[in-house]
Amino acid sequence: MIVPASPDPAKPDLSTPPVAENSLASALPPFSPSAILPRLLARFPAATIELVPNPGPAAEHSLLLDAAHAREIATFLRDDDMLRLDYCSNATGIDWPEKEIVDTVKKSVPDPAGGPDKVVEEKTKRIQPGYLETVYHLYSMARKHGPVILRLRTENRNDRIFLPSLTPVWKSCDFQEREIFDLYGIVFLGHPDLRRLLMWDGFKDHPMRRDYVAPDDFEWEPTPHGSVLDRAKGHYPKTEGLNS
Amino acid sequence: MSNLTPPFSPGASPQDEPRRSPAGEGGPAAGNISDSEREDLRQHGILLTSLEELYGWGRSNSIWPLQFGLACCAIEMIAAATARFDIARFGAEIFRPSPRQADLMIVSGTVTKKMAPLVVRLWNQMPEPKYCIAMGACAISGGPFKQGYNVLKGIDRLIPVDIYIPGCPPRPEALLHGLTELQAKIRAEHVSGPQAARHLQADSASEFPIPDYGAHDLEPPHNPDLFKPPASPRAEGLKN
Numbered sequence: 506m507i508v509p510a511s512p513d514p515a516k517p518d519l520s521t522p523p524v525a526e527n528s529l530a531s532a533l534p535p536f537s538p539s540a541i542l543p544r545l546l547a548r549f550p551a552a553t554i555e556l557v558p559n560p561g562p563a564a565e566h567s568l569l570l571d572a573a574h575a576r577e578i579a580t581f582l583r584d585d586d587m588l589r590l591d592y593c594s595n596a597t598g599i600d601w602p603e604k605e606i607v608d609t610v611k612k613s614v615p616d617p618a619g620g621p622d623k624v625v626e627e628k629t630k631r632i633q634p635g636y637l638e639t640v641y642h643l644y645s646m647a648r649k650h651g652p653v654i655l656r657l658r659t660e661n662r663n664d665r666i667f668l669p670s671l672t673p674v675w676k677s678c679d680f681q682e683r684e685i686f687d688l689y690g691i692v693f694l695g696h697p698d699l700r701r702l703l704m705w706d707g708f709k710d711h712p713m714r715r716d717y718v719a720p721d722d723f724e725w726e727p728t729p730h731g732s733v734l735d736r737a738k739g740h741y742p743k744t745e746g747l748n749s
Numbered sequence: 750m751s752n753l754t755p756p757f758s759p760g761a762s763p764q765d766e767p768r769r770s771p772a773g774e775g776g777p778a779a780g781n782i783s784d785s786e787r788e789d790l791r792q793h794g795i796l797l798t799s800l801e802e803l804y805g806w807g808r809s810n811s812i813w814p815l816q817f818g819l820a821c822c823a824i825e826m827i828a829a830a831t832a833r834f835d836i837a838r839f840g841a842e843i844f845r846p847s848p849r850q851a852d853l854m855i856v857s858g859t860v861t862k863k864m865a866p867l868v869v870r871l872w873n874q875m876p877e878p879k880y881c882i883a884m885g886a887c888a889i890s891g892g893p894f895k896q897g898y899n900v901l902k903g904i905d906r907l908i909p910v911d912i913y914i915p916g917c918p919p920r921p922e923a924l925l926h927g928l929t930e931l932q933a934k935i936r937a938e939h940v941s942g943p944q945a946a947r948h949l950q951a952d953s954a955s956e957f958p959i960p961d962y963g964a965h966d967l968e969p970p971h972n973p974d975l976f977k978p979p980a981s982p983r984a985e986g987l988k989n
Contacts, residue, residue: 704899705863709964712898719898720966725978733896742980 535587536650538566548581549574557656567640567654572668575657576695579674582643582653590643590653593675596682598689600714602662603635635662637691641671641678659691662714670696688713801940808852808878809840809932815851815871816844820858822885822918829921836921839928848874853931855924856910859887859894860901862967866959872908873956877948880935882927883910886917893917906971908957909947 533540552574557567582590608629613622637659644651659666670693672678682693683702690711726737829836836842845851848871886892891902914927938946947953960967
């Protein structure tokens with residue numbers, strides 16, 4: 506017997522499984538990245554927006570925006586009536602240095618002697634270029650939801666280190682972007698007062714970068730160990746006649 | 750009156766009694782008499798003292814600290830000034846907001862490299878005689894932030910320290926103990942001679958160079974005249 510789709514909630518229709526995507530989309534809260542992403546893509550067709558999944562148990566997926574449209578998208582997220590993300594609680598930086606990735610591809614090569622095919626692993630190395638990244642955590646005081654996480658990435662770590670400042674959109678980004686500029690060296694275009702925050706003005710380094718080397722003041726280490734011992738050894742007196 | 754020995758009678762031998770004077774190891778404060786003899790005289794209404802002793806007594810009981818705090822140790826310093834711990838019992842309750850009026854600098858907390866030149870400048874602005882207490886692990890050695898890029902590994906790299914108070918943070922009682930130790934140190938100082946107090950010696954430095962903000966670190970990172978690190982125990986082991 507074929508039962509038509511019943512509108513009666515007391516008798517749920519069990520013969521056909523619910524359409525997974527639609528029910529999932531309707532169950533998503535409006536601030537989840539999966540719900541925001543199609544709206545953003547429809548609204549800003551020229552923008553490149555990616556969903557960056559978080560595989561951990563927190564599953565706080567984030568949206569990777571392109572620098573050219575970040576300011577417009579941020580303004581939209583703040584002013585959209587469904588989202589109303591009026592509060593940026595946190596902005597921070599991440600340094601992703603250049604790293605080498607080895608791709609392994611298994612290929613079956615026919616044996617010229619006529620035997621069974623051989624499986625050969627082909628390893629190709631590629632360099633993933635480094636970049637600097639900022640992360641913004643947005644909440645809505647009006648709608649009581651959040652967080653929505655935005656990411657912005659620079660083109661590299663050396664000279665193309667410019668990102669649009671979101672301080673004109675959220676005032677609370679002011680000091681946090683200054684701190685990111687100070688410690689990571691990301692230059693925020695359009696920031697009203699981009700100066701160093703923690704270090705002094707003449708300081709040249711960016712201490713939170715992975716390749717930063719701290720100044721050597723290890724002259725007196727009573728109980729050195731690990732990397733501290735290695736650095737303290739530079740101040741030890743010359744040992745002659747010792748094979749060490 | 751039979752039990753009273755005349756203090757200057759030839760029969761009594763002052764050498765048999767331990768000579769303890771407020772002036773410390775440098776000799777008795779009031780001439781050639783012992784403390785017990787002075788106590789005998791005091792019971793008869795005669796007070797014998799010396800200018801040196803009076804000077805030290807007066808100074809040690811009105812140490813005015815400079816009113817500034819750098820980190821969480823400052824909270825304990827403030828607590829020491831409140832009624833519960835009452836640093837006023839030791840005459841050090843007048844925290845001066847100007848270095849010109851202060852005798853004691855309590856470096857209470859983490860000294861960042863950004864803050865260090867300002868601390869040295871405050872020290873230079875204090876008039877002699879002046880004393881310095883390094884309060885807490887950070888002011889002594891950098892403490893838990895010792896390996897940090899922006900923390901000075903001890904204020905004694907830049908200015909001379911009289912009393913070190915370990916702790917993280919030290920309790921107010923520890924600060925009071927450090928203060929009484931400083932009082933004992935002040936009372937033991939001499940006004941003249943080769944063992945005169947530091948501020949009375951002509952060749953002792955009163956001002957210390959203020960480091961500049963460099964491109965990567967303070968310049969110089971420490972005062973080489975002041976900070977002479979001992980060889981590390983491990984380095985000593987390598988030599989032998």
